[in-house]
Amino acid sequence: MIYWNLFCAFFIPNIIGYGGGPAIIPLIESEVVGHYGWMSSQEFAETLALGNSLPSPIATKMAGYVGYSVAGAAGAIVAVFATVVPSLLLMLGSLKVLYHYRDSFRVKRMSQWVRPVIALMMAWLTMGFFIEGIENSGLVHILIIAAASYGALIKFKIHPALVVLFSLIYGGLLLG
Secondary structure, eight states, X not given: OHHHHHHHHHHHHHHHOOSSHHHHHHHXXXXXXXXXXXXXXXXXXXXXXXXXXXXXOHHHHHHHHHHHHHHHHHHHHHHHHHHHHHHHHHHHHHHHHHHHTTTOHXXXXXXXXXXXXXXXXXXXXXXXXXXXXXXXXXXXXXXXXXHHHHIIIIISOOOHHHHHHHHHHHIIIIIO
């Protein structure tokens, strides 16, 4: 029964939630904290903070952690599966329709319009992170990290994962 509960706790928010991971976090919290009582609000907030500090989508990280803490490795698999299934089904359905109309002028035009929208959404997200960084850490630290990251990535061709690691270390030592 625990696996069914885990599946429902993550499938339902992901099927009815619109807007991606951050938009469904309150729905997941309602299930995990309110409905099933697997975590307290404080534990959920700490899990969310940890999940936000790691790369990849937040919903799958939350599902994996909660599933593992409730029912071990099998619970993590069930929770992550329940998180991914709604997007997978929608994507497969969309791909079938798009493939059927792949030569259509409207479909080609639609995909041309999607690119600038995604670019604007990413720019908006970046600006939000930048403003939040200035508010929380100060402009000097943001400029130091930005300049060092630019030099490491562009001038010295250091792998991006190492740049992120060094930025985390800098933040942990000097800002934490």
